[in-house]
Amino acid sequence: MSSAGTTPTQYQLFIDGAWTDPAGGEWFDTVEPYSGEIWARIPRGKAADADRAIRAAHAAFTAGPWPALTATQRATLLRKLAGLIEDNADHLGRVEQRDNGKLITEVRGQVLNIAQWFYYYAGLADKVGGDVIPVNKPGVINYTRFEPLGVVVAITPWNSPLSLTAWKMAPALAAGNTIVIKPSEHASASILELARLAEQAGIPKGVVNVVTGFGAEVGDPLVRHPLTRKIAFTGGNAGGQKVSEAAASDFKRVTLELGGKSPNIVFDDADQDQAVKGVIAGIFAAAGQTCMAGSRLLLQDSIHDAFVERLVALTREAHIGDPSLPETQLGPIATRQQWDHVMRMINVAKDEGARCVLGGHALQGEGYGQGQFVAPTIFTDVNNQMAIARQEVFGPVLSVIRFKDEDEALQLANDTEFGLAAAVWTQDLRRAMHCVEKIQAGTVWVNNYRSTSFASPFGGYKRSGTGREGGVDAIKEYMQVKSVWITPSPRRDNPFVLG
Template sequence: MKRYELFIDGKWCAPSSNEWFETIEPYSGQAWAEIPRATKADADHAVEAAHRAFLSPEWADMSAARRGALLRKLADLVEANADHLGRIEQRDNGKLIAEVSGQVRNVAGWFHYYAGLADKVAGSVVPMPRPDVFNYTKYEPLGVVVAITPWNSPLALNSWKMAPALAAGNTIVIKPSEFTSASLLEFAMLAEEAGFPKGVVNVVTGFGADVGDALVRHPKTAKIAFTGGEIGGRAVNEAAASDFKKVTLELGGKSPNIVFDDADMDQAVRGAVAGIFAATGQTCMAGSRLLLQDSIHDKFIERLVLLAKSARIGDPSKMETEVGPVATRPQFEKILRMIEMAKAEGARCILGGHALSGEGYGQGQFVAPTIFVDVTNEMKIAQQEVFGPVLSIIRFKDEDDAIRIANDVVFGLAAGVWTQNLHRALYCVDRIRAGTVWVNNYRSTSFATPFGGYKRSGLGREGGVEAIKEYLQVKSVWITTKPDRKNPFALG
């Protein structure tokens, strides 16, 4: 069994507790590695190291172009080691190898993108109404960034934070989920190999109460970038607010996937299935509410169930598998509780609705792809995030009815619209309260465009030019071009 160490200040070290905990493979249920259980002392050590690195000439005086070169080297190392990283992450969180392989290669794309952007952040000269004053703005890094990542996609969601943070000139302390820390510890080995100065990249593993809270509250932490659930996000935001730290929060969703009667039905059925059953529904952007127009409701469901039934469920390490296990035992149990809650509410289950066990399902941490009909938007199953392969189908009459239902949740992360009518598509895009709206596709993402939510789905954006500005602060500079002969007590 492999035993990992913490990566702090350019060194691999044992946790101050001298304790490790096992990480479990979701498919087999077997422990396969030991993760260091860090303490507040380790968290403090990491932040102090990152703060020293931020102020050190080796990093602070490094040109933006050189920072970009380091990020580019890291991206190349990720590409060269993509298969290894993918296998580690797949083993740790049960994600399909077919998905995680592409996802890891996309991680390299994020670092390449921000490597190119690092030396292109420009301030501006601001025209002044006075002839004797010159004003310009410049962007400067914030300092120490703490990146807290969830268990569903640790490598990908870390890159959404780390790449723009380092491109902007910050240093970083990464805190992975205690359920899925191995891939980010492996990733730190590549950051070390890339040649970042010591202390610029740090990885501290453990539990939220031991480590996460200490990282967020440390007085030398300048920014928190968090992906996770609403409860955790609120706790991070409240703790950060006490010291006026900046935050980026990418939280939950209850995203509507809206299908109109003029949609390409085959395309929409595939999009509905991919929107909820891909990644076993364990994605914040999952299209967990399928809104169907009355006139196609029954016909669409018939095709949907047929396709969902064909899903190949089983060992996530096999390329042909399409639905894998739930990543953690607590999440598996939560999904089953929510399925029973939906049945008690009066939603009718027409597919799945139970756990899977037996040959081909490992130690049994599988939930069958589940579809509920006769769902109303007031039901808890339509309002609360399940984070599993559970789809709620809701009828609607027309555009305004669909938009009303779509917006009638506390979340606003994403939405899908399926129609061949351009006017209808744009009408919905303009009125849906969500940070991302897909038209005739679902779950598309890119490093080149911002991603984030409205309402309780979060604060700030990840991706695109907007993301690097989340890790910068602007300074306004005033220069007098001739001596001031005015009354010193008067305003300029």
């Protein structure tokens, strides 16, 4: 890894168990969001590299040692990989922190958590069984078995590359598939480092492959390849729609985890201290660059003004700056393109009449590196039809919307094309359970925000995606069911009659 004044690290593609240069002989720079330093060079893969990786994964699935392993033997390799991730947590965290500007304290915790994903799916690998079905046919035995799909293509974004790759890679491998990973061109290095650990763990060649580059040049060929059987994609809605449409041409399986405009609903009977902290965690953690960000704060009229005052006061205390320092609480926006988008959305909100009560500007100067920062921003006087309330900002920007009663809160919460997550803050159990039932979202938190686990499914309603990641549901997303009918003593009197 390079530091100021040193030569950037030049990475290679990982295909069929070998580190190899891209077919076109091209690399592109990856820039540290805080300093602006070019610290690594990433291979610019093309269609030829995509084809080579898919064919290697297909060969490993059909003819290599991988399909000969039992589920228990696959689990042993996954556990070894999990241990290597734990042993290399500091290195992986530092690489990802330099690549996307996340807080080093958060990234280290995430790396240790992804090790748990591999441990969990290692434990689940040999426990997914079919059923013997008591069918209504005499003298016939019917049972089901779960089988892997084949080659999986995983496409991951820049905000949490390691975590969102593990969410796909762990269940896909546990199920017996092989995988080709295409990370975001803005944050590829940590995934190449993860591939190095998979190699060290003894996972057979061709089972894990990483092809880096740009979407049109390498991502699209991976999705459209005739040997690809499943695509797992996390990213924006436009990209997800393109993946879904391309996959539909030959009926590939698809899991999509897309955008959100998640409502964080605070009722007047909520524990105000905890709710304020939950709202801050929901929108300002990771500088708002998470799909599950609680970007719409729905506040009951009776507590609106006092709650906003407390929220603004506590947010002002945030330590903003260098994400590599342990005391930093809010870091930079990961890419200049995303920074431009966030600033543009802030200006649109002001033009539409939202009142900016905190932030609303860029942060530049000493302590802010190259200046790719946005001050934590809070808008009040927002109505649910404004762009700031309907479009995903993916930055540290909160829209505060008033509501009168429970019915209006639910109407506002569901008045969105998204349905990824939501939260309810109340001490009324009846109200909490009613809201859980009526909110149209794949995850609903009550009196907390951002809790996730490898043991629990995560995914969206509506335009927030399809399928689930996490838990038993996820491993079945990477498997298909076969129904087997056995007649121990075949006997058919009339072959022309079905039965």
